[in-house]
Amino acid sequence: MSTFIKDFIEREKINRRNFLFASAYGLGGAAALGALGPSMARAALTDPTIAWSYRNRTNPYWNEIVSGGEAFVESLGMSRDALTHLINEGSSEKSLADVKAILAKTDGNLALAIDTNDAPNARPVVEAVAASGAYVSTLWNKTDDLHPWDFGDNYVSHMSWSDxxxxxxxxxxxxxxxxxxxxxxxxxxxxxxxxxxxxxxxxxxxxxxxxxxxxxxxxxxxxxxxxxxxxxxxxxxxxxxxxxxxxxxxxxxxxxxxxxxxxxxxxxxxxxxxxxxxxxxxxxxxxxxxxxxxTNPHWGGGITASLAYHAAIGHFKPSEEPKEHREFYGPTILVQPDDALEFKANYLDSVPTYDWTDFWGPSNGPIVYK
CATH class of the missing domain: 3.40.50.2300 (Response regulator)
Known part of the structure; x- marks a missing residue:
């Protein structure tokens, strides 16, 4: 146990050093986007770039999220390298800058899956995506007053967990x-x-x-x-x-x-x-x-990317879906000592194969606000 934890801490230190020199879609690479306006949704995008924006991959949870995104990309017949990684290292400012940069680079031909790092950052991210005519699905963090149905089709979905x-x-x-x-x-x-x-x-x-x-x-x-x-x-x-x-x-x-x-x-x-x-x-x-x-991060990561992509190419029209398909909870399983090894064998040692077009199959109902 001690060796694993020490190795984990050391990997995090290395990752932080590397981040200081990283430039992937950094602040200087983005042309400023124009004033935000109404949704510019196209009928369908052609061969959109698929991107995942997340904290970092040294965290095992986020590694599983992104592995799900890669599995989805592979299901389309692409190499897993076709997934674009926007790594923000826990910086909401970098998260937003990265999104604006890739929107400029792709001219809005983008299907984006993202955890915006903190709840207030979700709105400017969504507004930038909608203004460019791209499509976005969010995971975990948004404010309670921000809803996909307020942005037509461009804000496809939001998934969180009832924690x-x-x-x-x-x-x-x-x-x-x-x-x-x-x-x-x-x-x-x-x-x-x-x-x-x-x-x-x-x-x-x-x-x-x-x-x-x-x-x-x-x-x-x-x-x-x-x-x-x-x-x-x-x-x-x-x-x-x-x-x-x-x-x-x-x-x-x-x-x-x-x-x-x-x-x-x-x-x-x-x-x-x-x-x-x-x-x-x-x-x-x-x-x-x-x-x-x-919380089944592999499924969560794959289905979030899948929803953004399939909406982008016109496979389904988000605005025609019920609200429970646009804001929903992901699944949870409590793991205790008596069932830990069985659980590990079924879900972790051998990752289940998922149908990435079964968008809401394992989901756990609509998000409820207090």
Whole structure:
């Protein structure tokens, strides 16, 4: 476990150094787009560029997202290299600049799948895409007042996950393992990210039924292993033995937490996480993590790209679809020690083959706003 986590942290350091020298569709490469206007949707695009905009590939979750995008591209008879990668390294500014640059380069002949990095960045991305006549499907992050049906056909779809309920499930597993008493800390994602907000809320919901458990602290770790390691080390310095459980917003955060605990000689701290990455599932099987939640990123990445592409080429008309086909939840599966190895064999060691034209098959209903 320790070797894997140290290797993971080192890969992240290398990736950050490389990013400083990266220039793929950077800020200087984009001609400024004109003033945003009404949708310029064409009847259909011909051989559109297919692009995925995401944080980075060193994160196992995002590697699976992009692997799904590559699998979709291969299903079209293309090489996986035909997928254009827009890597933003967690920068919303770079995310938007990359989108504007590729729109200028392709003259809007684009099918884009994207996680906009944070919710406020979704609107300028969508507006730029719609103004150019391209097509976009978003994943995870957008504001509640931004909807695909407000942009005709160009904003094809948005998929997120109903994280609050599953995060509450994992929290209850954690709080029970703590014996219903003690102190818990939460390490979250980027503070403005929808999943980070919902996963913390899931913990807070569960805590209402555990009056003898105190939430000692909740701080963002930005979905990052290194930052999680630093945050957890600071928690241990500040709270020491008061900490009897850790609620992690994703698996890569849990890796940093485990390393911080190991450095202090702590091997049996109850921990839960989220995402269902292969390494985390193995840690669940080994009872180093109590539970994680699988969101099927391979399917999510492939179907998001597929929706944008098939709308772009005129395979279907988004504006004629019901709203539940334009904003919907992805699937989730709770993974615990008793079923971790079986789950790993069925979903991770051998990735299922998906029909990329079954756009909503595994989805989990329309997004509900509170």
């Amino acid at each position: 609050e309920g599953p995060a509450e499930q994992t929290a209850r597993i954690l709080l029970e393992a703590m014996g219903g008493k003690g102190g818990v800390v939460h390490l979250g994602g980027i503070a403005s990210n929808n999943p980070a907000i919902e996963r913390l809320q899931g913990l807070k919901n569960a805590l209402k039924d555990y009056p003898d458990v105190e939430l000692l602290a909740a701080e963002p770790a930005d979905w990052d292993t290194q930052k999680a390691n630093q945050v957890m080390s600071a928690f241990l310095t500040r709270y020491g033995d008061e900490i009897t459980g850790v609620h992690c917003a994703n698996d890569t955060i849990a890796y940093g937490v485990l390393e911080a605990l190991r450095a202090e000689g702590i091997e049996d701290m109850p921990i839960v996480s989220y995402d269902g990455n292969p390494q985390a599932v193995q840690l669940v099987a080994d009872k180093k993590i109590l539970a994680t939640v699988f």
